[in-house]
Amino acid sequence: MRPTPRDAEFEEFVRSNRSRLLGTATVLTAGDHHLAEDLVQGTLVRMYLAWGRATKRGGAAAYARRVLVNSFIDHRRRPSVSRETATAELPDRAGAPAEEPVDAALLAALGTLAPRMRAAVVLRHVLDLSVEDAAEVLGCSEGTVKSQTARGLARLREVLPELAPVPPPPLEGDLA
Amino acid sequence: MTDLDDLTGRLQRLDTQPSATPDETVRRDLLRARGAARRRAARRFTAGIGVAAVTAVGVTLVVSNQGTTSDQPPTIAQPSPTPDATAQLVAYTGAQQPGFVVTKVPEGFVLEGATPFNLNIARAGDTSGLDVFQDKLVVMLESSSVTTPPEGDPVKVGGLDGWLRTSEGGTWTLTYDDGAHRVVVQAWKSLGLTAEQVVEFAEGVTVTAEAQAGVG
Numbered sequence: 001m002r003p004t005p006r007d008a009e010f011e012e013f014v015r016s017n018r019s020r021l022l023g024t025a026t027v028l029t030a031g032d033h034h035l036a037e038d039l040v041q042g043t044l045v046r047m048y049l050a051w052g053r054a055t056k057r058g059g060a061a062a063y064a065r066r067v068l069v070n071s072f073i074d075h076r077r078r079p080s081v082s083r084e085t086a087t088a089e090l091p092d093r094a095g096a097p098a099e100e101p102v103d104a105a106l107l108a109a110l111g112t113l114a115p116r117m118r119a120a121v122v123l124r125h126v127l128d129l130s131v132e133d134a135a136e137v138l139g140c141s142e143g144t145v146k147s148q149t150a151r152g153l154a155r156l157r158e159v160l161p162e163l164a165p166v167p168p169p170p171l172e173g174d175l176a
Numbered sequence: 177m178t179d180l181d182d183l184t185g186r187l188q189r190l191d192t193q194p195s196a197t198p199d200e201t202v203r204r205d206l207l208r209a210r211g212a213a214r215r216r217a218a219r220r221f222t223a224g225i226g227v228a229a230v231t232a233v234g235v236t237l238v239v240s241n242q243g244t245t246s247d248q249p250p251t252i253a254q255p256s257p258t259p260d261a262t263a264q265l266v267a268y269t270g271a272q273q274p275g276f277v278v279t280k281v282p283e284g285f286v287l288e289g290a291t292p293f294n295l296n297i298a299r300a301g302d303t304s305g306l307d308v309f310q311d312k313l314v315v316m317l318e319s320s321s322v323t324t325p326p327e328g329d330p331v332k333v334g335g336l337d338g339w340l341r342t343s344e345g346g347t348w349t350l351t352y353d354d355g356a357h358r359v360v361v362q363a364w365k366s367l368g369l370t371a372e373q374v375v376e377f378a379e380g381v382t383v384t385a386e387a388q389a390g391v392g
Contacts, residue, residue: 004305007206014202016194023192041208048209049216086254106186125187163183 030111121149213307276386279380326351
């Protein structure tokens with residue numbers, strides 16, 4: 001099968017962007033590596049099918065990020081996908097391979113957020129996108145991104161015990 | 177450091193640095209993508225056949241209705257392609273592709289390539305890819321999802337039954353039995369092939385064991 005110019009461009013894109021996409025997908029899925037790989041594979045297929053459009057609108061990497069996030073949100077909307085379950089305690093591990101130094105507790109905490117809220121937090125604070133760019137990816141207003149992000153961070157602080165508010169130290173006069 | 181600073185710092189550290197992607201992974205991604213593109217093209221191709229079939233039925237009904245208001249007996253609608261150019265079939269002596277062996281191609285055309293599902297014959301220099309059928313001659317097995325009989329005017333291909341129809345204002349679709357398979361040949365209208373040339377081309381096609389029928 002003879003490769004086409006699109007094939008060559010696609011291969012180059014995969015070489016340059018796949019690991020980053022997989023990292024983002026892993027965070028979005030709260031450490032579910034299998035689902036992350038599925039999402040990335042699906043994203044790349046959709047990229048290839050829409051290659052002309054993907055490479056024209058603001059760059060292929062931005063297009064891929066948009067497809068990935070939407071794929072993640074759509075996946076979580078499917079009835080067959082189990083929803084988040086509220087638990088009193090965080091699981092011990094997020095299921096990541098042992099050789100990867102990941103913040104398992106933080107990933108697990110992210111898993112307690114609703115998909116769009118989680119995506120907003122990831123886009124703003126993991127990928128360091130601007131509010132405007134995050135709104136573009138999520139297809140919502142900048143105000144929605146701000147509110148979703150703020151509520152997401154507040155929820156993370158609640159869930160992560162080490163980030164719980166620390167009572168102020170007692171004053172000297174109280175030590176008697 | 178405040179709690180918020182600590183939290184955002186931990187979030188930032190979740191971002192992974194780009195790393196090298198193995199060649200095998202890249203290859204699998206490309207194969208997966210090309211397979212999806214091929215399946216989509218096959219679906220569109222099948223849909224085109226459906227549209228052509230509906231159109232053919234419609235034209236036949238119109239002709240039949242006209243017959244009731246005139247003295248002329250009902251006749252089968254005849255395709256009337258308007259090719260963009262004329263073409264000649266020439267003997268093909270180059271390397272063959274797995275799935276379909278051909279003995280003739282339009283002059284100036286080469287075997288673009290093949291998948292297990294289709295063989296594309298395109299003008300030399302055409303790099304549009306195997307999922308693009310425009311301006312090409314394509315051979316494939318009829319989709320295994322097709323359950324209706326072929327539509328079109330009956331023709332003989334090597335003494336066996338075939339059905340020839342047009343769509344898209346002149347693109348030929350020939351469905352025929354080769355004794356073991358139901359084969360589909362599509363000749364884009366811009367090739368300028370006549371009905372006789374499409375049949376002549378098909379008579380030179382041999383389906384090999386590598387060919388597979390698509391689904392959808």
